[in-house]
Amino acid sequence: MANFSITRRHAGALLFGTALTALSPLSAIANPQPGGTLTITTTPEPALITNALSSAPTTAELATKIFDGLLEYDMNLKPIPSLAESWSTSADGKTVTFKLREGVVWHDGKPFSSADVQFSLMEVVKTHHPRGQGNLGPVTSIDTPDARTAVFNLAHPYPPLMMGLSSLEAPIVPRHIYEGTDFRNNPAVNNPIGTGPFKFTRWEKGNYIQLDRNEKYWRPGRPYLDRLIFRFIADSATRAAGVERGEIDVATFGTINPVEMRRLEKLPNLSIAQGGYEAIAPTMMLELNTQRAPFNDKRVRLAVAYALDRQFITKNIWYGFGKPATGPISSVLKGAGAFTDQGILRFDGKDRLDVANKLLDEAGLKRGKNGVRVKIFHDPAPFGEDWRRMGEYIKQALSRVGIEVELRNRDYPSFVRQVHNEYDFDMTSTWSIGMADPTLGVQRQTWSRMINPKVPFGNTAQYSNPEVDKLWEAAQTETDTAKRNQIFHKLQETLVADSPLIWIMEMDLVAVQNKRVQNLITSPLGIRGGLYDTWLQR
Numbered sequence: 001m002a003n004f005s006i007t008r009r010h011a012g013a014l015l016f017g018t019a020l021t022a023l024s025p026l027s028a029i030a031n032p033q034p035g036g037t038l039t040i041t042t043t044p045e046p047a048l049i050t051n052a053l054s055s056a057p058t059t060a061e062l063a064t065k066i067f068d069g070l071l072e073y074d075m076n077l078k079p080i081p082s083l084a085e086s087w088s089t090s091a092d093g094k095t096v097t098f099k100l101r102e103g104v105v106w107h108d109g110k111p112f113s114s115a116d117v118q119f120s121l122m123e124v125v126k127t128h129h130p131r132g133q134g135n136l137g138p139v140t141s142i143d144t145p146d147a148r149t150a151v152f153n154l155a156h157p158y159p160p161l162m163m164g165l166s167s168l169e170a171p172i173v174p175r176h177i178y179e180g181t182d183f184r185n186n187p188a189v190n191n192p193i194g195t196g197p198f199k200f201t202r203w204e205k206g207n208y209i210q211l212d213r214n215e216k217y218w219r220p221g222r223p224y225l226d227r228l229i230f231r232f233i234a235d236s237a238t239r240a241a242g243v244e245r246g247e248i249d250v251a252t253f254g255t256i257n258p259v260e261m262r263r264l265e266k267l268p269n270l271s272i273a274q275g276g277y278e279a280i281a282p283t284m285m286l287e288l289n290t291q292r293a294p295f296n297d298k299r300v301r302l303a304v305a306y307a308l309d310r311q312f313i314t315k316n317i318w319y320g321f322g323k324p325a326t327g328p329i330s331s332v333l334k335g336a337g338a339f340t341d342q343g344i345l346r347f348d349g350k351d352r353l354d355v356a357n358k359l360l361d362e363a364g365l366k367r368g369k370n371g372v373r374v375k376i377f378h379d380p381a382p383f384g385e386d387w388r389r390m391g392e393y394i395k396q397a398l399s400r401v402g403i404e405v406e407l408r409n410r411d412y413p414s415f416v417r418q419v420h421n422e423y424d425f426d427m428t429s430t431w432s433i434g435m436a437d438p439t440l441g442v443q444r445q446t447w448s449r450m451i452n453p454k455v456p457f458g459n460t461a462q463y464s465n466p467e468v469d470k471l472w473e474a475a476q477t478e479t480d481t482a483k484r485n486q487i488f489h490k491l492q493e494t495l496v497a498d499s500p501l502i503w504i505m506e507m508d509l510v511a512v513q514n515k516r517v518q519n520l521i522t523s524p525l526g527i528r529g530g531l532y533d534t535w536l537q538r
Contacts, residue, residue, distance in 0.1 A: 032224050032518065032519075032533075032535040033224070033535055033536065033537065033538060034221075034224045034225075034226075034535070035224070035225070035226050035536075036225055036226060036227075036535075036536040036538065037225065037226060037227040037228070037229055038225050038227070038228050038229070038249050038250065038517065038531070038534065038536065039228075039229045039231060039247070039248050039249045039250070040061075040228065040229065040230050040231070040248070040249065040250040040251075040252065040527070041230075041231045041232070041233055041239050041242065041243075041248045041250070041251050041252070041255050042057075042058050042061055042230055042231075042232070042251075042252040042255055043058070043232065043233075043239075043252075043254060043255050043383065043384050044058060044232070044382055044383065044384075044411075044412040045058065045205075045206065045232040045412070046058040046059045046062060047059075047412065047413055047416065048189050048190055049062045049063055049066070049189070049190055049192055049200070049203075049209065050063060050067075050171075050173065050188070050189045050190070050192050051063035051064065051067070051129075051167075051168070051171055052067075052120065052124045052125050052128060052129055052171050052173050052183075053124070053128045053129065053183060053184060053189065054129075054130070054456070054457075055129065055130045055131060055433065055456075055457045056416075056456075056457070057254075057383070057431075060168055060528050061230070061252060061527060061528055062209060062211070062230055063167070063171060063192070063194075064166075064167045064168055064171075064196070064525070064528050064529060064530060065196055065197060065198040065211055065228060065530055065531055066107075066192050066194040066196045066198060066199070066200055066211065067167050067171035067172060067173065067192070067194035067195065067196050068082050068083045068167050068171070068172060068194065068195045068196050068530070069082055069083065069165050069166040069167035069168070069169065069170050069171055069172060070082060070083050070084040070098055070100075070117065070150075070165045070170065070172070071084060071162065071165040071166055072166055072167075072523060072525075072529070073163075073166060073279055073436075073523060073524055073525070074523070074524075075278070075523070075524055077163070077278065077279055077436045077524060079162050079163070079165070081101075082101075082166075082167070083100060083101055083104065083112070083117075083172055083195065084098040084099065084100055084101070084150075084165075085099055085100070085101045086098075086099045087099065092157070093154070093156075093157030093158075093479065094153070094154045094155075094156065094157060095151060095152065095153060095154070096151070096152040096154070096161065096162075097149065097150075097151045097152075098117070098149070098150045098151075098152070099148060099149060100112075100113070100114055100117065100147075100148045100149065100150060101148075101218060102148060103218060104195050104218045105195070105216055106174050106176075106193050106194065106195055107193045107194055107195070107199045107200075107214060108174075108177075108193050109216075110174065110176055111147075112172075112195050113144075113147040113148070114142075114144035114145075114146065114147055114148060114149055114150040115144055115147070115175050116172055116173070116174060116175045117142065117144070117150040117172055118142040118143075118144050118150060118175075119173075119175035119178070119179060120170070120171070120172045120173045120175070121136055121139070121142060121170055121172075122136075122139070122141070122142055123178075123179075124173055124178065124183055125169075125170050125171070126139070128183060128184070128455065129169075129170075129455075130444060130450075130455050130456060130457040130458045131164070131169060131433075131435070131440060131441060131444055132170075133444070133449065133450065134160075134164070134439055134440045134441065134443050134444050135160075135161070135164030135165070135169050135170055135440055136161075136164070136170070137158070137476060138154045138155040138156050138158045138161075138476065138477075139152050139153070139154055139158075139161070140153050140154065140155050141153045156476075156477045157477070157479050158476060158477075159437070159439075159478075159479060159481075159484065160437035160439045160440050160476075163435065163436045163437045163440060164435065164437075164440045166279075166525065167196065167529075167530065168280070168525055168528050169435070169440070171194070172194075172195065173192075173194070174188075174193050174194075177193055190203065195217075195218070196214065196217070196530055197213070197214050197217050197219070197222055197223040197530045197531070197532035198211035198212060198213060198214055198223065198225075198228055198530075198531075199211060199212050199213075199214050206232060207231070207232060208229050208230060208231045208232065209229075209230045210227065210228070210229055210230075211227065211228040211229075211230075212226065212227050213225065213226050213227065217532070219532055222532040222533065223530070223531065223532035223533075223534070224532070224533070224534065224535035224536075225531070225534060225535065225536070228531065231248065233255075236255065236256055236257050236260070236384060236385045237260075239251055239255050239256055240256045240257070240260045240264065243256065243264060243270065243512055243514070244264060244267065244270070246269070246514060249513065249514050249516075249517055250273070250511050250512070250513050250514075250517065250520065250527065251511060251512040251513075252509075252511050252527060253321070253507070253508075253509040253510055253511060254383050254384045254386065254387075255384060256512055257385060257386055258317070258318050258319035258320075258321055258386060259319055261319070261321070261510075261512055262319055264512050265512065269514055269515055269516075270512060270513065270514055270515065271512075271513055271515055272510045272511070272512060272513070273510055273511040273512070273513040273520050273521050273526070273527075274510060274521070275510075275521050275524075275526065276509070276510075276511075276520075276521035276523070276524065276525065276526015276527060276528075276529075277507070277508070277509040277510075277524070277525075277526055278332060278436075278524040279435065279436050279523070279524035279525050280433040280434065280435060280436075280441070280509075280524075280525065280528070281329075281330035281332045281333065281433070281434035281435060281436065281441065281506075282330075282431055282432070282433055282434065282506070282507040282509050283325055283328070283330055283431060283432055283434055283503055283504075283505070283506055283507065284322070284325070284429070284430075284431045284503075284504040284505040284506075284507055285325075285429070285430060285431065285432060285445075285501045285502060285503045285504055286304070286394075286427055286428065286429055286430075286501060286502040286504065287419075287425075287427065287428050287429075287430060287445075287460045287461050287501050288301050288304070288426070288427050288461055288499070288500060288501065288502070289423065289425055289426055289427070289461065289462065290461050290462055290463050290464075290500050291423070291462045292426075294363070294365065294374050294376065294426075295376075295426065295427070297363050298498055298499065299359040299360070299362055299363040300359070300360065300363050300365065300374075301498070301499040301500065301502070302356075302359050302499050303355075303356040303357075303359040303360045303363070303401060303403075304356075304398065304403070304427075304499075304502060305347045305499050305502045306347045306352040306353070306355045306356035306359070307352070307353065307356045307397050307398055307400065307401045307403070308347070308394065308397050308398075308502065308504070309348075309397065310324035310325065310347070310348065310504055310505060311324055311348065312393070313390060313393065313504055313505060314505050317386060317389055317390050317393060318386065318505065318507075321507065321508045321510060322505040322506050322507045322508050323505065323506050324348075324504070324505060324506075325503035325504055325505050325506050326341045326344055326346070326492075326496070326503070327341075327344055327492040327495065327496045327503055328434075328438075328442050328445065328446070328491070328492060328495050328496075328501070328503055329434065329438050329442055329488060329491075329492055330434050330506050331506060332506070333434075333436070333438070336436075336485075337481065337482070337485040338437075338438055338484075338485050338488045339488075339492075340488075340489040340492060342489075343489075343493050344492055344493055344496050345493075345496045345497050353400060353401060356401045357401050357402070360373055360401060360402060360403075365402070367402045371402055372402055372403075372404045373401075373402035373403060374402070374403055374404070375403075375404040375405075375406065376398075376403060376404070376405055376406070376426040376427055377405075377406050377407075377408055377425065377426045377427070378391055378394060378395065378405050378406070378407055378408070378426065378427045378428070378429070379407075379408050379409075379410060379415060379418070379419055379425050379427070379428040379429075380407060380409060380428070380429050381415070381428065381429045381430045381431070382409070382410055382411060382412045382415045383431075387429055388407075388409055390429060391407045391409075391429065392407070394429075395407060415428075416456050419460060420453070420456030420457060420458075420460055421453050421454070421456060422453065423453065423460070423462060428460070429504075430457075430460075431507060432445060432457070436524075438475070438488055438491070439472070439475055439476055443472050443475075444457075444458050444459060445458075445459060445460075445461070445463075445501060446459060446461070446463050446465070446468055446472075446495055446500060446501070447459060447468070447469060447472045448463070448464040448465070448468075448469050449469070451464070461500040461501055463498075463500035463501075465494075465498065465500075467494060468491065468494060468495065468498075471487055471490055471491045471494070472491070474487050475487045475488060475491070509526070511526075511527055516536055516537045516538070517534065517535075517536060517537075518534065518535045518536065518537055519533045519534050519535060520534055522534075
């Protein structure tokens with residue numbers, strides 16, 4: 001890695017700097033120091049780095065530095081300006097007008113305009129992003145009366161619209177690069193041009209991706225850093241050693257075993273970067289293929305849900321970086337009223353294994369002479385060693401109720417192809433972004449209109465339930481907050497009782513950081529933000 005040894009002299013590390021936690025003395029320094037290289041390790045290496053076409057976690061971590069969205073969000077999840085400097089909504093809620101920022105240019109020097117917004121959202125994001133339908137579903141067209149005005153026309157008022165216009169959810173891509181091309185096969189997918197704080201420079205496959213400072217970024221004086229290096233290291237122990245030695249500044253969640261994270265956070269130069277995931281409400285889950293045996297039978301799905309000990313998984317596999325999930329909607333939305341745990345089927349009773357065995361008997365899956373009722377394949381998410389460890393636990397836990405599990409550990413491209421494109425799986429583990437409104441992130445997992453093998457990370461379970469569809473569609477149009485929350489409560493009750501997915505844990509997507517890094521967490525998107533305010537204390 002030719003440039004790495006040179007730039008490492010300027011690399012700092014990471015600080016416990018978030019509005020949600022007490023700040024260390026270093027974070028109180030008022031004068032940011034420009035320059036330096038921030039080195040981040042993440043896993044797995046992404047298949048592509050344009051997140052208008054993918055919601056894969058590592059794609060999002062990279063692409064949100066390259067692209068901007070119309071909006072960003074403060075720590076209270078309130079929309080704040082980005083490429084849009086102001087906006088207004090019509091009295092009937094069916095027209096939203098955005099005034100765009102003047103003087104913004106793409107990384108290739110071409111001017112940014114409303115035509116880019118119209119093209120990006122209607123032609124690319126709405127069709128190709130896994131959450132595009134949720135974010136932009138009722139947007140029927142976008143008018144561009146002039147270069148600085150984008151007028152969204154909606155089929156009906158849509159309460160969640162303003163929560164899904166960040167660079168994470170709705171990145172603005174250059175029309176002059178993509179128009180008239182096959183988007184997924186356009187060379188710009190992996191040689192991207194954006195308006196964001198950092199420019200794509202280099203990708204050495206299997207090693208690192210380099211992003212350099214956008215000297216023409218529209219935020220004055222930003223970004224502070226000269227360079228971002230995203231390193232891909234195959235072994236978790238090697239990643240942990242790199243953080244400990246100061247060779248790596250930030251290790252994203254999942255790159256280091258949780259037990260090692262607990263050890264590293266005790267070292268004087270390192271800490272856990274708290275917060276920075278409030279706007280994405282991440283939840284860990286198992287996806288079940290509801291279109292083939294045995295999981296086309298609800299009783300078998302429920303038996304698996306009863307057989308798994310979520311408390312054990314949270315404590316002993318993920319070392320407390322989260323809490324057991326009760327259903328599809330995260331408890332981070334409790335304050336907004338969308339979450340409930342009342343009337344929701346629970347799987348943690350003392351007799352849970354007895355219940356699981358009874359359900360399997362009722363489903364006609366009797367034990368054979370060897371005690372096995374049925375054999376299934378389980379594809380653990382290819383996001384690191386801890387997912388494989390959880391797979392081993394699942395194998396042991398299900399064997400207790402007569403389900404034999406064969407683990408298939410695949411590389412990331414193979415996993416996406418077989419699970420998300422070909423639906424060739426029985427059960428898989430994954431985690432998903434729920435977002436600040438369930439319509440934006442959670443809906444795609446169980447809304448039948450999101451069954452699409454061309455768009456990964458949608459309704460992978462291929463679950464189709466007319467009652468659930470009607471509830472999701474009612475939530476899209478209901479403007480009364482109390483009534484809308486009641487719809488979400490009914491969805492939680494219905495989905496948990498049917499269990500097309502098994503919700504395991506609400507995740508704390510914390511990173512390990514070196515305390516020299518300042519302002520790593522400055523928004524509810526955390527390291528999935530632009531990092532333009534991040535700087536290094538040297």
